Amino acid sequence: MSQSTPVLDVRGxxxxxxxxSPLSRRTVGLIDAMAEVDLRVEAGRTTALVGESGSGKTTLARCVLGLETPDAGxxxxGDLEAHPGRPRAxxxxxxxxxxxxxxxxSLTPRMELRHIIGEPLVVHRAVSSRRELADRVAEAMESVGIPRDWARRRPSELSGGQRQRVAIAxxxxxxxxxxxxxxxxxxxDVSIQAQIINLLEELQDAYGIxxxxxxxxxxxxRAIxxxxxxxxxxxxxxxxAPDRVLTTPRHPYTESLLHAEPSHPAWDLDVFDTTAERPGRSDWREGCAFAGxxxxxxxxxxxxxxADVGAPDGGVLLCHHPLPSHP
Structure with a gap:
């Protein structure tokens, strides 16, 4: 993996x-939503985070966005250590x-597109005049394929794909x-998904996001x-790397995710409905939470x-008994 300075560096x-308690509302226990997570995103690159519902992906995203304060880590x-409430937050x-x-x-239906797109500029005082505000909004609209003269339209006048373009702008x-x-x-819709994915890739190439x-x-x-x-x-x-993790997984849980894909030859609709024991997150303290x-x-x-025994491509592999590299 590259050793360049990442745009996002999550450590521990x-x-x-x-x-x-549903009756007394008293604390009866603690749930580990995340534990010692490391992750990085580099400029101009896409890092994907996958896992079934309840795996902790949303909690991690909320910590990155500053909507949750982590207990540790x-x-x-970039060069900013992100903590809510600090002067540079x-x-x-x-x-x-x-x-x-x-x-x-995610878009306020009553607002015109120019106000929806321009609101972050106003909140962060990133422009010094109305003319600069209008120019920045027009530039963002054009970059996602929305015509400038749509600035006074509202989200209800747009299709789902066009509304997502506005959200990206x-x-x-x-x-x-x-x-x-x-x-x-x-x-x-599936026909629109490819257009939005292509747009995201074009913007990444253009701006190094x-x-x-x-x-x-x-x-x-796999695609992006x-x-x-x-x-x-x-x-x-x-x-x-996706071509390794999603082709020759070493962790049994990753393999189960692949088997849950409709396109997988061993697709099993009940892959996550097993009657086997499902230990809680706190059971990481006693063993592998996937063991059951x-x-x-x-x-x-x-x-x-x-412990992390290391994946073949330099990534993480948290497993006592990993799958073979070449099944």
């Missing part, structure tokens, strides 16, 4: 949430933008170094990601927390 990130955006926020899954809910207008893409095409892509769609990950991190129960269990679902689990898997 951990986050716990209180588990409340560091988030660095607003500068950090300007460097990181987000494109959400559904443009129908809004994220782009501050010229960030990092954009978090949270399932950016899953709410769109780093993307943190959160997705369940492994086909999209330069590296992939597989997350399970709050930990990164495997990482590396893994057909390769040994006694050591249930009794000892796995």
């Amino acid at each position: 990130l951990s986050k716990r949430f209180r588990q409340l 560091v988030v660095r955006i 607003k500068e950090r926020a300007a460097r990181v933008q987000v494109v959400f899954q559904d443009p129908n809910t 809004r994220a782009l207008v501050l010229r960030p170094s990092l954009i978090v893409l949270d399932e950016p095409v899953s709410a769109l 780093g993307y943190l892509l959160i997705s369940h769609d492994l086909a999209i990950v 990601a330069h590296s992939v991190y597989v997350m399970y129960r709050g930990r990164i269990v495997e990482s590396g 679902r893994c057909g390769r689990a040994l006694d050591v898997c249930r009794g000892e927390v796995p």
Whole structure:
């Protein structure tokens, strides 16, 4: 992996949430949403984060965006160490933008496009005049294929793909170094998905933006990601190049994700509905959290927390008994 300075460098990130009693609302336990997560995104590159629902992907994204404060670890955006409330937190926020899954809910329906796209410039005082504001908005609109003369239109007048282009323009207008893409095409028709993916790649080539892509769609990950991190129960269990991780996985959980793909020859609709024991996240303290679902689990898997044994391409592999490199 490249040793260049990343636009995002996450080191040892951990986050716990209180588990409340539904009756008394008292704290009855703690849930480890993330534990000792390391991840990096380089300029002009796409890092994908994959895993089933509840694996901790959203918590990690919220920590990167400054919407959650981690209990331990560091988030660095370029040369800034990102902590909410610190003097340079607003500068950090300007460097990181987000494109959400559904443009129908992420765009204010009453606002005109010029105000939706220009709002970040106003909030961050990134322009000094109305003329500069209008020019920056027009530039962002054109960069995503939205005509300048649509500036007074509202989201309801646009198609789903056009609304997502507006969301991308809004994220782009501050010229960030990092954009978090949270399932950016899953709410769109298949015919439109390819157009948006192509647009994201063109913008990355033009501006050198780093993307943190959160997705369940492994086909999209294969198409645009330069590296992939597989997350399970709050930990990164495997990482590396997509053509290796998604072709010859070494962790049994990664293999199960591949088997859950409709295009996979061994596709199994019930892959995540196994009746096997599903340990909670806190069970990482006693052994591998995937042991109760893994057909390769040994006694050591249930009794000892796995260490990183290293993947063949230099990535992470958190497994006592990994799959062979060439099955």
